[in-house]
Amino acid sequence: MCGIVAISGGSCASSEVLLGLMNLQHRGQDGAGILSLSKKENATGNGFHIDKQSGLVSLGDLEDKVRHRKDSFALGHTRYATVGGDAVEMLQPFLIEKFGIGLAHNGNIVNFLDMEDELSRDSALRLSSGRWVLSDSFMLLAQLARTLRWRDWNSGAIFDAVRSVMRKASGSYSVVSLLENGTLFGFRDPHGIRPLFWASRAGEERTEYGIASEPVALSYLGFENITEVRAGEAIVVSPDGQFEARIIDEKPVKQCMFEWVYFSRVESEFGGKSVYDVRFRLGIELGKRVKEMGLEADIVVPVPETSRVSAIALAEYLSLPFREVLVKNRYVNRTFILDSQTSRQEAIRRKLFPIASEFKGKRCLIVDDSIVRGNTARQITHLVRESGASEVTLLSACPSISYPCFYGIDFPDKAELLAGHLDNEAICAELGADRVIFQSLEGLSSAIGSNDLCTGCLTGSYPTDVALADRFAAKRKVDRLSEGESPSVVSNASKSKSKDSRRS
Numbered sequence: 001m002c003g004i005v006a007i008s009g010g011s012c013a014s015s016e017v018l019l020g021l022m023n024l025q026h027r028g029q030d031g032a033g034i035l036s037l038s039k040k041e042n043a044t045g046n047g048f049h050i051d052k053q054s055g056l057v058s059l060g061d062l063e064d065k066v067r068h069r070k071d072s073f074a075l076g077h078t079r080y081a082t083v084g085g086d087a088v089e090m091l092q093p094f095l096i097e098k099f100g101i102g103l104a105h106n107g108n109i110v111n112f113l114d115m116e117d118e119l120s121r122d123s124a125l126r127l128s129s130g131r132w133v134l135s136d137s138f139m140l141l142a143q144l145a146r147t148l149r150w151r152d153w154n155s156g157a158i159f160d161a162v163r164s165v166m167r168k169a170s171g172s173y174s175v176v177s178l179l180e181n182g183t184l185f186g187f188r189d190p191h192g193i194r195p196l197f198w199a200s201r202a203g204e205e206r207t208e209y210g211i212a213s214e215p216v217a218l219s220y221l222g223f224e225n226i227t228e229v230r231a232g233e234a235i236v237v238s239p240d241g242q243f244e245a246r247i248i249d250e251k252p253v254k255q256c257m258f259e260w261v262y263f264s265r266v267e268s269e270f271g272g273k274s275v276y277d278v279r280f281r282l283g284i285e286l287g288k289r290v291k292e293m294g295l296e297a298d299i300v301v302p303v304p305e306t307s308r309v310s311a312i313a314l315a316e317y318l319s320l321p322f323r324e325v326l327v328k329n330r331y332v333n334r335t336f337i338l339d340s341q342t343s344r345q346e347a348i349r350r351k352l353f354p355i356a357s358e359f360k361g362k363r364c365l366i367v368d369d370s371i372v373r374g375n376t377a378r379q380i381t382h383l384v385r386e387s388g389a390s391e392v393t394l395l396s397a398c399p400s401i402s403y404p405c406f407y408g409i410d411f412p413d414k415a416e417l418l419a420g421h422l423d424n425e426a427i428c429a430e431l432g433a434d435r436v437i438f439q440s441l442e443g444l445s446s447a448i449g450s451n452d453l454c455t456g457c458l459t460g461s462y463p464t465d466v467a468l469a470d471r472f473a474a475k476r477k478v479d480r481l482s483e484g485e486s487p488s489v490v491s492n493a494s495k496s497k498s499k500d501s502r503r504s
């Protein structure tokens with residue numbers, strides 16, 4: 001999962017992209033980068049600048065580098081690694097300067113190793129540094145560069161290039177791309193698995209455009225008329241601000257359900273529906289399950305932060321006290337930088353503090369957004385029991401995740417998933433809870449108000465052909481081992497950059 005932002009127009013596009021990325025920080029914290037275009041000094045024409053750094057957008061020197069830049073075209077990326085290792089060269093945007101094209105991508109291309117077999121034969125398709133990058137995002141750029149290399153950059157040629165990508169690439173992709181002449185374009189895979197939005201605003205000289213993963217990044221920058229890029233659609237903004245959109249490939253819409261449950265910001269809206277409302281309804285659906293079971297409890301406690309809205313709804317529905325008594329220490333280092341599984345588990349204890357007096361003797365409903373590998377849930381159950389709770393029921397606002405994701409969330413291996421190999425009774429025993437209640441599939445669809453969803457990790461039924469996924473998953477395992485994960489951690493339990501360790 002990653003966040004992308006792009007701007008065409010105005011006079012400080014790089015700075016605006018930086019601010020947009022700060023609003024998408026939740027989508028990726030491994031690193032960030034900005035590609036921008038400005039007049040070449042002492043020459044006519046444009047020149048690219050590219051700046052990248054590991055870690056959070058607001059840390060490091062990215063801000064210092066871009067904030068005084070006067071430019072009208074830029075795009076940026078926040079990275080959450082799901083392909084490739086931690087090296088800075090894996091950070092996006094990617095640029096093939098020779099062909100005047102750069103790109104940032106959110107999603108995963110399941111068959112990227114097969115694309116690589118073909119594209120790597122073309123020795124001209126290299127980064128500006130001359131290097132080849134084994135990354136699915138780079139394969140998208142190489143495919144675009146291959147078809148746009150003759151610099152015939154009218155909108156028809158761009159739509160054709162996007163069509164060539166859609167024919168070759170299988171998986172999820174929301175993409176923004178910038179050409180050396182100032183043309184900005186974006187596109188979304190034919191199922192619309194990952195989100196993408198565009199918007200406009202009146203500028204001093206022309207209409208200005210923005211493209212971003214979530215509407216909050218665009219509204220923050222003063223854009224209006226925020227519109228979803230439709231599944232399979234490409235949009236092109238010419239250097240002088242002419243806008244064109246075209247559906248390139250139409251397939252059934254299958255938006256990732258996890259965007260609603262966990263990933264997107266609660267202030268975002270998709271298709272006119274707010275993420276906040278959906279999370280609230282997820283809580284009500286959970287409440288219905290609790291009522292059907294005739295379960296009695298004393299307090300409802302959210303696991304900070306994502307589950308708070310669902311927990312409020314659950315408490316209201318059941319007329320139970322809502323208590324925020326698992327308190328997060330905001331200043332503990334992110335768990336992923338710790339170098340062993342034991343350290344990471346200790347880090348959860350250092351990040352979350354129970355207010356023991358509130359748990360003592362109580363029957364507790366602990367609400368989390370989801371249970372993936374179970375590491376956080378196991379630790380929390382332990383903390384709550386240690387604090388004297390008489391009963392611990394874990395509730396997951398998401399149905400049980402039993403199958404891998406190949407589309408941009410980092411759990412490509414079924415063996416790592418708690419529900420991938422245990423039934424509900426065994427999950428309770430594994431987590432040390434009295435019971436575990438998962439959202440139903442019907443409750444999820446009802447809360448979101450749509451069946452146009454990818455539910456691959458819940459049902460094992462994926463929107464695209466995942467016949468090549470074994471190769472993808474094997475490559476990811478190698479990446480993770482090279483990042484320093486022990487084999488047992490990679491195959492069995494917590495992944496340092498997993499959703500379980502990314503609560504912030």
Ligand code: SF4
Nearest residue numbers: 256405407454456457
């Ligand atoms: S498999 Fe699951 S996490 Fe992955 S895109 Fe589909 S719904 Fe989202």
